[in-house]
Amino acid sequence: MLIASRQLQGCVILDISGDIDLAHSPEMRKVLLGEIKGKHTLKLFLNLKNVRYIDSSGIASLVEGLKASRDNGSRLILFGLSPSVREVMELSRLQKIFEIYDTEEQALSS
């Protein structure tokens, strides 16, 4: 798994690629919470276009990030979910809990 960070229109976008599984979800959790709690990023976007797989530990990290962003009064926004990631979101019944958009353009204009 790789995480690259970029700033656009005053927001932070994390481009995540690879598999978010038991071996890698702790790293994603650390980066997410670092942005939300440490840097107080008000609008954090996760680009999941190149995430091939996410497991329940990855979903747990996203939920932690969402809770932290709500506590902070900030927003955590996901976009570009692959069928595999979308399926897991639906299985978890979290697709309506998260802000999810198909494309980066749609997410940025939200």
Added chain:
Amino acid sequence: MASSLRLGNMPNLPGATEMGGRVRASKLKGKGDNKAASKRAELLLRLQLESNPEALCLVRATLQSASEVLHFPESDSRAIVRSVDEALANVVRHAYSGRAGLPIEITCRRLWGETPASEPRGLEIVLEDSGAAADPKKLRGRSLQEVRPGGLGLHFIKASMDVVEFSRKNGKNLLRMVKYLAPSKPEEKLGGE
């Protein structure tokens, strides 16, 4: 990280080291029992690995190939991969309390129908570990009404597979999962004509 891979007669998978023979399958139980129980099963592959999270990606790749060889639709292949991955993660995190280097064995068998001419009916996967016995209360999973981290792995497995059975035998935890193939349509048998 030690691991070994034994494959049955799956010529499309590289590295075959051992041919598998057909063996008698145990009687099927669970929510898939409305379908007739398979009388025959054929060893496809046996994986021996250690409780290292880094090994999970190798297992996912192997199961992905195996399910494709068996002609599972894409969504069913993802379901199989997800279930085995979540089950392995549970073994690493709970049965072995996060300790690395402890043994896990995965056995995959192709299930066949009643007669020699019948088509393959599905895939049986058995995970075996020597960790602590699972708490039956924790095997029920949790309500999804509550939005909180954790406790989703077992829900994913139950939602993705047709049969899920836990048992404990000779000091080992056994998790047996089955995914059935949808029966092929007549035109598919004729090569889509």
